[in-house]
Amino acid sequence: MSPPYRLHASLGYQLSLAARIQERRLEEGLRGLGLTRISWCILLAVGNENLRHPSDIARFVGIDRTATSRALKQMEADGLVQRKAGEDDRRTTSVALTPTGAGLLQQGTPLAEANNARMEARLSDTERADLDRLLRKVREGDPVQLDRF
Numbered sequence: 001m002s003p004p005y006r007l008h009a010s011l012g013y014q015l016s017l018a019a020r021i022q023e024r025r026l027e028e029g030l031r032g033l034g035l036t037r038i039s040w041c042i043l044l045a046v047g048n049e050n051l052r053h054p055s056d057i058a059r060f061v062g063i064d065r066t067a068t069s070r071a072l073k074q075m076e077a078d079g080l081v082q083r084k085a086g087e088d089d090r091r092t093t094s095v096a097l098t099p100t101g102a103g104l105l106q107q108g109t110p111l112a113e114a115n116n117a118r119m120e121a122r123l124s125d126t127e128r129a130d131l132d133r134l135l136r137k138v139r140e141g142d143p144v145q146l147d148r149f
């Protein structure tokens with residue numbers, strides 16, 4: 001007979017707990033700017049990664065195209081992004097940050113950096129590199145795209 005399953009000893013629980021703590025702190029900071037985690041990630045995709053097409057943005061964020069379109073529509077209504085139909089192919093869409101979106105990206109960056117630094121400060125450089133390598137290893141072969149973020 002195998003020993004009983006211990007939730008708090010499981011790797012999945014520990015990973016989820018660490019991720020939720022990190023996410024909650026980030027969400028609290030972003031909320032003060034009127035942003036969600038998805039809108040923040042889209043600002044990063046467009047502003048820092050120069051991604052312009054919704055499918056590329058969806059892939060970068062790790063959410064499906066429908067969720068990306070919904071978020072872009074809301075962000076456009078909030079004045080954070082502009083969407084333009086393609087000149088050669090009207091079925092394509094190009095996304096760009098507005099000055100408001102660029103300003104929020106600039107304001108949110110120190111929040112995200114501080115959030116990451118808080119957790120990383122608990123690790124040595126070697127531990128950080130090991131953790132990064134091990135996290136990549138446990139995700140290996142699994143799809144990155146999530147139904148929800």
